[in-house]
Amino acid sequence: MKSSANKVLLSGNHAVAEAAIRAGCHLYFGYPITPQNEIPEYMSEHLPKIKGGAFVQAESELAAINMVLGAAATGRRVMTTSSSPGISLMQEGISYLAALELPCVIANMVRGGPGLGNIATAQSDYFQSTRGGGHGDYRTITLAPCTVQEIYDLTQLGFYLADKYRGPVIIQGEGLLGQMVEPVELKEPDKKDLPPKDWALTGAKDRPGRMLRSLILEEGILEEHNWKLNRKYLEIEKKEKRFESFRMEDANLAVVAYGSVARIAKGAIKRVREEGLKVGMIRPISLWPFPGEAIRKAAEKVSQFLVIELSCGQMIEDVRLALAGKAEVNFYGRPGGGVIPNPAEFGRVISRNYYQKVRKAR
Amino acid sequence: MKKVFERPRLLKPATFHFCPGCGHNILHRVIAEVLEESDFRERAIMIAPVGCAVLAYFYLDIDVTEAPHGRCTAVATGIKRAIPNSLVFTYQGDGDLASIGAGETLHAAGRGEKVTTIYVNNANYGMTGGQMAPTTMLNQVTTTCSAGRSAEREGYPLDMSKILASLPGVCYVERVALTSPANVQKFKKALRKAFQYQTEGLGFSLIEVLSTCPTNWKLTPVDSLKWIEEVMTKSYPPGVLVDRKANRGDSE
Numbered sequence: 001m002k003s004s005a006n007k008v009l010l011s012g013n014h015a016v017a018e019a020a021i022r023a024g025c026h027l028y029f030g031y032p033i034t035p036q037n038e039i040p041e042y043m044s045e046h047l048p049k050i051k052g053g054a055f056v057q058a059e060s061e062l063a064a065i066n067m068v069l070g071a072a073a074t075g076r077r078v079m080t081t082s083s084s085p086g087i088s089l090m091q092e093g094i095s096y097l098a099a100l101e102l103p104c105v106i107a108n109m110v111r112g113g114p115g116l117g118n119i120a121t122a123q124s125d126y127f128q129s130t131r132g133g134g135h136g137d138y139r140t141i142t143l144a145p146c147t148v149q150e151i152y153d154l155t156q157l158g159f160y161l162a163d164k165y166r167g168p169v170i171i172q173g174e175g176l177l178g179q180m181v182e183p184v185e186l187k188e189p190d191k192k193d194l195p196p197k198d199w200a201l202t203g204a205k206d207r208p209g210r211m212l213r214s215l216i217l218e219e220g221i222l223e224e225h226n227w228k229l230n231r232k233y234l235e236i237e238k239k240e241k242r243f244e245s246f247r248m249e250d251a252n253l254a255v256v257a258y259g260s261v262a263r264i265a266k267g268a269i270k271r272v273r274e275e276g277l278k279v280g281m282i283r284p285i286s287l288w289p290f291p292g293e294a295i296r297k298a299a300e301k302v303s304q305f306l307v308i309e310l311s312c313g314q315m316i317e318d319v320r321l322a323l324a325g326k327a328e329v330n331f332y333g334r335p336g337g338g339v340i341p342n343p344a345e346f347g348r349v350i351s352r353n354y355y356q357k358v359r360k361a362r
Numbered sequence: 363m364k365k366v367f368e369r370p371r372l373l374k375p376a377t378f379h380f381c382p383g384c385g386h387n388i389l390h391r392v393i394a395e396v397l398e399e400s401d402f403r404e405r406a407i408m409i410a411p412v413g414c415a416v417l418a419y420f421y422l423d424i425d426v427t428e429a430p431h432g433r434c435t436a437v438a439t440g441i442k443r444a445i446p447n448s449l450v451f452t453y454q455g456d457g458d459l460a461s462i463g464a465g466e467t468l469h470a471a472g473r474g475e476k477v478t479t480i481y482v483n484n485a486n487y488g489m490t491g492g493q494m495a496p497t498t499m500l501n502q503v504t505t506t507c508s509a510g511r512s513a514e515r516e517g518y519p520l521d522m523s524k525i526l527a528s529l530p531g532v533c534y535v536e537r538v539a540l541t542s543p544a545n546v547q548k549f550k551k552a553l554r555k556a557f558q559y560q561t562e563g564l565g566f567s568l569i570e571v572l573s574t575c576p577t578n579w580k581l582t583p584v585d586s587l588k589w590i591e592e593v594m595t596k597s598y599p600p601g602v603l604v605d606r607k608a609n610r611g612d613s614e
C-alpha cells in the first residue's frame with residue numbers, strides 16, 4: 001500500500017481485502033483462481049498477524065464456502081472470494097447460507113465463461129448472482145462496483161447488510177476491476193444499529209443449546225420458513241436499492257449499464273454529449289435488489305433505453321421487466337472473456353441508436 | 363431408592379426417531395453422557411450430518427449446526443478457526459464421510475484440524491433407504507447392488523479410518539464395534555480421549571463406530587449385532603489404528 005494523505009493506492013483485489021479487514025472480517029477461506037489471487041495472497045499475509053485472525057487455503061471452493069458457513073455460524077465476520085467457475089462450485093453452500101440465514105460476504109471477480117472460459121473480464125454471471133444461483137427460493141444481495149473506491153465501500157457495506165439481514169452478500173466484482181489500481185480513501189466501516197447475534201453458536205455456556213438447521217420436515221413449517229425469508233427479501237427490495245443517475249436531467253436516450261461497462265459508457269456519453277446528443281445513464285449498483293423504479297420513473301421522460309453489457313444479454317431482462325413495455329429497449333453486448341470495449345466503440349453504438357431511434361421518432 | 367440409571371441432562375426430552383435397534387440411539391446417549399461428565403458441554407459445538415443423524419439438534423442440548431451432505435469437517439474447520447478454544451465435533455455416516463465428503467474429511471485430517479469426528483459406519487446409506495455406500499463390503503447386498511457388491515462391477519470398499527490414520531495431522535483413530543455394553547464403554551472411553559486430545563491441541567481425531575442398521579440390513583436387532591461381530595469386523599477390525607500421544611516419537 002502506497003499512501004498519500006488519507007488515500008492509498010490499491011488494486012481492486014487488494015481493496016476487497018483491505019475493506020474486509022477494516023470491517024472486522026478477520027476470517028478468510030478460499031481457493032486460488034485467477035483473476036483474484038491477490039485477495040487470498042493479501043489475506044494470508046495480513047490475517048495471521050491479527051489476534052483471532054485466520055486464513056485457510058481450502059482444498060476446493062466447495063470446502064471454502066462450507067468453512068465460511070462454519071465461521072459465520074459462530075457470529076464472526078467472514079468472507080471468501082473467487083471467480084466464476086469457483087463461484088459455481090459454491091452454489092450449494094450459498095443456498096445453505098441463505099436457508100440458515102448466516103451472514104457473510106462473497107466476492108466474485110467475474111471472468112469469461114461458460115465452462116473454464118478464460119481469465120479475462122466478463123459480466124456473464126449476472127443471472128447466477130441475482131437469481132439465487134443454487135437450489136430453492138432465495139435471493140442474495142448483489143452489489144456491483146465500478147471503481148476501486150466503490151469496491152472498498154461496497155465490500156464494507158456488504159458486511160453491514162449481511163449482518164443486518166442475516167444472509168450472504170455477493171460483491172459482483174469483475175476481473176478488470178480487480179486488476180485496476182486507483183487511489184482509495186480508507187473509510188471506517190458503519191456498524192450502527194446492527195441486530196445482536198443471539199443465534200450464534202459459541203458453546204452453550206449458561207444457556208440452552210442453539211441449533212442452526214435448514215431441514216424442515218414438520219408439516220407446514222417449511223412453507224412458513226420460506227414466507228419468513230420472503231418477507232425479508234421484500235424488505236430488502238424496499239430499502240436497499242442503489243443506483244447512480246448520470247446526466248439524466250435532459251436525456252432522450254438512457255443507457256443502462258453496471259460495473260466496468262458503466263464506467264466505459266460514461267466516457268462514451270461524455271463524447272456524444274459534446275456532439276449535442278442528449279444521452280444519460282442509469283447505473284444499477286445493487287443488481288439485486290434491482291433498481292427497477294428508477295428505470296420506470298426515467299421512462300416518464302425517456303422513450304429509448306439502451307442496455308449495454310459484457311455478456312449476450314442478462315440484465316436486459318430486469319430492465320424489460322421494470323419497463324413493462326413503457327419504452328423501447330435495445331441492447332448492445334459482447335460476450336466477455338477477451339474483450340475490453342472502449343468509449344469510442346460505445347460512443348458509435350450510442351450515436352447510431354440515437355440517430356436511428358430518437359431523431360427518427362421526432 | 364437409589365437411582366442407578368437416568369436420562370442424561372443433555373438429552374432433551376424428545377423421542378428418538380431412529381429405528382428400534384439402531385446404533386444411532388446408543389451413540390447419542392453416550393455423547394450426552396461424555397459431555398455432561400466433563401466441562402466440555404459449554405465449549406461444545408456439534409456438526410450434524412445429512413443422513414439418519416441429521417436431527418441431532420433435537421436430541422442434544424448443546425450448540426448444533428447442520429452441514430450440507432458431506433461437508434461437516436469443512437464446517438468444523440470454519441468453527442474451530444473462529445473459536446479456537448471451542449470443542450468441535452462432527453457426527454457423520456459412512457456415506458457422508460467416505461463418499462460425498464471424502465475430500466473434506468481427508469483434507470481436514472491432512473491439515474490436522476483440531477476437531478473430532480464420530481464416524482458411524484453401517485455399511486449403507488440408511489436415510490435414503492439402504493443403497494450401497496463406499497463401506498459396503500464385497501458380497502453385501504444393498505438396494506443398488508442387489509446381486510451383492512462385486513469388485514469387478516462396483517469396485518472395492520474404502521477403509522477411511524485406515525487411510526486417515528496414516529496422516530501426520532491425525533493424532534488418534536480408534537474403531538469400535540457397538541455390539542455390547544462393554545463395547546459401548548469402549549466407545550465412551552475413546553470419545554473422552556478424543557475430546558481430551560482435541561483440548562490439548564494434538565490434531566485431528568476420529569472414532570469409527572461399526573453401528574447397526576437393522577432396517578436396511580433386514581435383520582432383527584439381535585442378529586444385527588451378530589452380523590457386526592461375524593461379518594463387519596472381518597473387514598473393519600476394531601482397535602486403535604493410531605494414537606500419537608501414546609506412541610510419542612514414532613507414528614504407528
Ligand SMILES: Cc1ncc(C[n+]2csc(CCOP(=O)(O)OP(=O)(O)O)c2C)c(N)n1
Binds near residue numbers: 482484487489490
Ligand atoms: C447433495 C446431496 N446428495 C444426496 C442427498 C441424499 N442423501 C441424504 S442422506 C444420504 C446418505 C446417508 O448415508 P450415511 O451418510 O451413511 O448416513 P446413515 O443414514 O447411514 O446414517 C444421501 C445420499 C442429499 N441430502 N444431498
Ligand code: SF4
Binds near residue numbers: 380489574
Ligand atoms: S435406517 Fe438404519 S441407520 Fe437409519 S435409523 Fe433406521 S436403523 Fe438407524
Ligand SMILES: [Mg+2]
Binds near residue numbers: 484486487
Ligand atoms: Mg450409513
